[in-house]
Amino acid sequence: MYYQQLSDKEILDGFREGDADIIREYFYGYCRVGYNIFDQRYQLREKENLDFMSLAHQYALYLMEHDWKPLEDHSPNLSLRTWLINGFRYVVLDALKWYKKEYGSITFEDYLRSFDVTSDLRLQFNRMVEDICDHASLDREERWLITMMLLKGFKGKEIAAELGMTPSAVSQKYNKLKERIIIPYFKKNFDMDLDMPEVMDERGMVFAEVMEAPSLGTGSMTKSMINLFKESVMEQKRTTPEFITELQPNEIFVFGSNLKGMHGGGAAYIAYRKFGAIMGQGVGLQGQSYGIPTMQGGVETIRPYVDEFIQFAKEHPELTFLVTRIGCGIAGFTDEEIAPLFEGAHEVENIVLPEGW
Secondary structure (H helix, E strand, O other), X not given: OHHHHOOHHHHHHHHHHOOHHHHHHXXXXXXXXXXXXXXXXXXXXXXXXXXXXHHHHHHHHHHHHOOOHHXXXXXXXXXXXXXHHHHHHHHHHHHHHHOOOOOOOOOHHHHHHHHHHOHHHHHHHHHHHHHHHHHOOOOHHHHHHHHHHHHOOOOHHHHHHHHOOOHHHHHHHHHHHHHHHHHHHHHHHOOOOOOOOOOOOHHHHHHHHHHHOHHHOHHHOOHHHHHHHHHHHHOOOOEEOOOOOOOOOOEXXXXXXXOOOOOOOHHHHHHHHHOOOOOOOXXXXXXXXXXXXXXXXXXXXXXXXXXXXXXXXXXXXXXXXXXXXOOOOOOOOOHHHHHHHHXXXXXXXXXXXXXXX
């Protein structure tokens, strides 16, 4: 078939020109490959709204908003096919994050399994692991453990037998290395969002951490101390939960949108499906949601809409606005870029911001 002869550049040109045959053959064809791979791992077909066309359309909307440039900027060591499928993986993981009732959390090990998309991607991953072993502050045993676990594919039981340790001891040692060295490295160099905790509100997370801390085990905390701690945490300013599945009558779900009001993915899709967002409306109050456009350019193009939102919240003290991490999903910005835009919201009592903002 003719389209099988096209170069990566010709494929990208076809995407931009809206060539239906090229888009069908390559964009949806590559996404279909990725969907089949990820479906084996996450059982996507069994989950509502995680069908192939919904996820592929969401990815297409994002790429069209950016004139397909994210595909043009792919690593020279990777093919367009690999790069496109890897980008589709982020769409899948973002959708799974919102599908919390059946899914819960995504672990580092889940990401490792998703790296087996192609041999090129696995090769890139292996090189990063080797780089960790070459440059991180590791002793000989730690370096050997990482190599055996991540490159050679050995199980904890097998490594334990080799080292003369218990499997539990190997697991503890690996988990410490993972938190101290491996995950920070991949966050910095592989552009991966690994912060997907189990569903729990802020008070529950803080209290659980205190209860589990070695220096404050439950045996050393009296009932009155626990109650005092609970009260002090509850007095702290509320933060937006990681997942929002229902709202009180006076609560408004604040999400990142696009100017065209195409609520096709992430928080925008949740707003449309559950909280009254209107397809075709990109800005302002709609049902129990409020849209702030984030996909029209750089950070400074978002600021006027954030200022407008803060003023709106001040004028409606009877409502409570739960701000999600707008712009930090499909739009591609970081918390450090978006959070300063909400500095003026800190003193507005009916605006609830994400943790750390």
